[in-house]
Amino acid sequence: MGAGKTTIGRILARKLGLRFVDSDHEIEARTGASIPLIFEIEGEPSFRRREAEVIRELCGQEGLVLATGGGAILNAESRAFLKERGTVIYLRASVSNILARTSHDKNRPLLQTADPRKKLEELTAQREPHYLEVADIVIDTGRPNVQSMVQTILMQLASLECEASPNCVIHAEPSMNEQSKMLLSVDLDERSYPITIGPDLLFDADALVRHVSGNKVAIVTNTTVAPLYLERLQTALSGDGRDVFSIVLPDGEEYKNWASLMQIFDALLANKCDRKTTLVALGGGVIGDLTGYAAASYMRGIGFVQVPTTLLSQVDSSVGGKTGINHPLGKNMIGAFYQPRAVFADTTTLDTLPARELSAGLAEVIKHGAIIDSVFFDWIEANIGKLMARDKGALAYAIARSCEIKADVVRQDEREGGLRAILNFGHTFGHAIEAGMGYGQWLHGEAVGCGMVMAADLSCRMGHIDQATVERMRKLVAAAGLPVKAPDLGTARWLELMEVDKKNEGGAIKFILLKPLGSPAITAAPQELLLATLAAGVA
């Protein structure tokens, strides 16, 4: 209900050259009565019978996209017809999203109750297993960009066709206009926030100041980014008599520590910043994590905005609210979950990104495909050349799809009670490399790239994927310009480092493995297999 079946179905039908039919509209046309009226006069059971009849009939036809009512799958016969005759696409929406979309809609008889949220939760619990039973494709609809959802569906349909016929190549290409601005959202009730992706956002003063409170703004940045973009951002934020000052930190992972955090606090106090002050993180993952943690703890919490300028921070670290600093004994060991008010990923800033940083960001893009979306993984493989050549359309799509995937995981498990740990694929090995080598020696993305190859190797040793899939991962990571062999830290040191990991429980080291590609498993591993992976993985 309210998931967008009619809108998406119509566009899909147009793109596929098929006829579009909405079963509710069909029932209304045949009875001459509206759905609420049928519910009122005949009751729900009778409506469901009519609906089943219409579905049976339409399932007998060829060449159409059919949008069914949300409750149609409650009828076992309709489920069987849909499954047998069609490719079923389940547009999944969260209760909060459905509520927001349907709050003014009086044409939803089932929601005309005193507590529509409770009703929706009941309906979801009742219907979800049936949707999952019949669905060939599941699409999360937490994104406002309908075209991108349709594009994902087309890709998945192409991939289903491919599965059915060997030697098939996927031709469907996501079309991202490099000039277009894309708006996504991280849906976390009162902590929800928008992610804007597009060129020249640093010039968009109106959009930026919408998320700034009070008349004091502190921009936190580093010595590399400041000469490039600080003035532009300062100008954009300076209207309406706002006092905008900057805190410029040294650049590098080795500075994600107490000293830098204190430097931020010193500047905030020296500038008499109050609780209305807004912090703005202008830079990569280190600046974003430090600024977020400073915002979480200064006066017990002030607002902050992420303006990520590296690919890694645009596809990953600026989204989801993980903030913090490193400890010499372990990466990101001190920190807080604290969400920004908004994220502005200005893709123009990637023009000045060093090649090594571009590769580091691609590691997290590959990660998102590997754990959640094998079609996206296929797409990255097919487009790695374009991504490395900084093709604007390809980069924009990679950023948008990564943010969608991450936002959806974070929506389901903001504070890493379980599911969110899948975003740590490659990180158990990667964090050990970073801490073991000394922060800043390997870029975070480099360590994650190599860590993903090791995690794929371990997945294979555990029987979850075949050797060919490990090879695909190794080839893709190498093609992204990332290391595929780890430094030789010595087995004892590797184990010692991996024992300091936030995912561990009761002393057992936890890994995110592929089971298979496109689907993650959170698990411990037998010691002998882990040792074999370590032996095979080092240079």
Ligand SMILES: O=C(O)C(=O)C[C@@H](O)[C@H](O)[C@H](O)COP(=O)(O)O
């Ligand atoms: O957002 C998450 O959750 C992630 O795990 C994303 C990671 O790519 C990111 O590097 C994160 O900062 C790692 O967090 P940690 O909890 O493993 O330190």
